[in-house]
Amino acid sequence: MEPLIVIDGEVGGLLDARDRGLAYGHGVFETMKLVAGQLPLWRYHEARLIQGLTTLGIPWDPVAVNSTLVKLLSLCSDRGVVKLTVTAGVSGRGYTIPDSLTPTIIAQCLPPAPSQQTLRLQISDYRLPLNPVLAGLKHLNRLDQVMASRNVAAGFLPLLLDAQDRVVEALSHNIFVYHGGRWLTPDLLSCGVAGVMRALLLKEVFPAVGLDAEVCTLDIDSLRGADELFVCNSIMGVQSVSEVADLNTYRKGRATELIRRQLARMYPCFSV
Amino acid sequence: MEPLIVIDGEVGGLLDARDRGLAYGHGVFETMKLVAGQLPLWRYHEARLIQGLTTLGIPWDPVAVNSTLVKLLSLCSDRGVVKLTVTAGVSGRGYTIPDSLTPTIIAQCLPPAPSQQTLRLQISDYRLPLNPVLAGLKHLNRLDQVMASRNVAAGFLPLLLDAQDRVVEALSHNIFVYHGGRWLTPDLLSCGVAGVMRALLLKEVFPAVGLDAEVCTLDIDSLRGADELFVCNSIMGVQSVSEVADLNTYRKGRATELIRRQLARMYPCFSV
Numbered sequence: 001m002e003p004l005i006v007i008d009g010e011v012g013g014l015l016d017a018r019d020r021g022l023a024y025g026h027g028v029f030e031t032m033k034l035v036a037g038q039l040p041l042w043r044y045h046e047a048r049l050i051q052g053l054t055t056l057g058i059p060w061d062p063v064a065v066n067s068t069l070v071k072l073l074s075l076c077s078d079r080g081v082v083k084l085t086v087t088a089g090v091s092g093r094g095y096t097i098p099d100s101l102t103p104t105i106i107a108q109c110l111p112p113a114p115s116q117q118t119l120r121l122q123i124s125d126y127r128l129p130l131n132p133v134l135a136g137l138k139h140l141n142r143l144d145q146v147m148a149s150r151n152v153a154a155g156f157l158p159l160l161l162d163a164q165d166r167v168v169e170a171l172s173h174n175i176f177v178y179h180g181g182r183w184l185t186p187d188l189l190s191c192g193v194a195g196v197m198r199a200l201l202l203k204e205v206f207p208a209v210g211l212d213a214e215v216c217t218l219d220i221d222s223l224r225g226a227d228e229l230f231v232c233n234s235i236m237g238v239q240s241v242s243e244v245a246d247l248n249t250y251r252k253g254r255a256t257e258l259i260r261r262q263l264a265r266m267y268p269c270f271s272v
Numbered sequence: 273m274e275p276l277i278v279i280d281g282e283v284g285g286l287l288d289a290r291d292r293g294l295a296y297g298h299g300v301f302e303t304m305k306l307v308a309g310q311l312p313l314w315r316y317h318e319a320r321l322i323q324g325l326t327t328l329g330i331p332w333d334p335v336a337v338n339s340t341l342v343k344l345l346s347l348c349s350d351r352g353v354v355k356l357t358v359t360a361g362v363s364g365r366g367y368t369i370p371d372s373l374t375p376t377i378i379a380q381c382l383p384p385a386p387s388q389q390t391l392r393l394q395i396s397d398y399r400l401p402l403n404p405v406l407a408g409l410k411h412l413n414r415l416d417q418v419m420a421s422r423n424v425a426a427g428f429l430p431l432l433l434d435a436q437d438r439v440v441e442a443l444s445h446n447i448f449v450y451h452g453g454r455w456l457t458p459d460l461l462s463c464g465v466a467g468v469m470r471a472l473l474l475k476e477v478f479p480a481v482g483l484d485a486e487v488c489t490l491d492i493d494s495l496r497g498a499d500e501l502f503v504c505n506s507i508m509g510v511q512s513v514s515e516v517a518d519l520n521t522y523r524k525g526r527a528t529e530l531i532r533r534q535l536a537r538m539y540p541c542f543s544v
Binding site for chain 1: 303378380406413422443
């Protein structure tokens, strides 16, 4: 089945091959949960989108983005996943950002992600390069994730370390570690994508249950000694991790359940 | 004027928006000098293309690439620049490389690059992240180059250092330094693009004049103390550098002229 795609307000999935999104990955994207025809985490996605576009020197055009999303939502089914991509648009040859850019806005409707069981992780051999300028952004330069997903056993989600062997993320998920009675999550100051669900948990869910999670550097030993682990993203919510291959196994514990239940209470679309 | 573009053997510049080249930058490209309807450096470009595709897990299909290039060359003017992009093609959501890929092959004809005077460089504030797995390849994740081209004064070409302040390249050029009677060029083991002209100079031109260039790490002090500098790429050939802003100025010297003249002798398309 052909997916529904809207580009710059018009239905159709064909893009100008000269787009800087293709040439250089000069753009950002968001993958968003669609529930009852709405994007419940839109304000978080929008905030990250604006931050990414600003860093990459691409103008933010809320009217154009809105009209493309409205068009898509008027035509697609009322639940699933919406992928929104905003690029720097078409330009001539050369890396230098032209004075005048007309961004390309691409919105695509995808079926709901299959719900998954508890996850198992495996440490990828590929190390994320350190890049403090682009760290946290969901830009279109994602070869790191493509490379990191290779050579991981079937049924395992890659766990990504950085060039200094610090824990960063689990491919398309952020990671939270329950260790010695405290929740910890990597700071993502040097690499990784700062996920929307991570932001929401830190800002709304942990405080709502009277906890906070420490945003810090996290080494493998913290993971080895952890009592519980979960990963999260804006599509799947909170998912327990039962194992990091060759490192440790984890119980599906009460600390994770408390966070997951509170998320479901505040955002019912994440009730299982 | 609309440029001539051929995609997968068909004339037309529209691409499926689900292409992994756009989604993740999962692909490589070559920018090639077109002279008298030929691509004189094709065997170098082809070698780098194959190396990049292999690293990125994309099948190399010489028949498909050839037929797209032949189609383009049959329609475009007989001199200028040909840009060839090969991506991993369309896939569903997710970073993981599907078992079966159908690469997308995009060839585009561009006008000849304007010939430039001696160049002036300015050190960019942006530092290239270290990535030994992808170093040297001309892949589509080029946000580093886009970011490095910002905040450089008009008329200057950005000089790129890595995260450890070593000299890497000059945006879309490699760099050669004449220092204490020896030619030096960065090893590009941790970052940077290993240019086709750099390979050709090292393999053919330096040996033809009885010299060799040392491929090594290069710090700012080597640049400060250099007698001559040149940058090179497969479109412009060898270009003298007269200045690195706030560092030093350089004469247009005999050592560079020897290399430039030998290149023009072996590849007449690079005679000025």
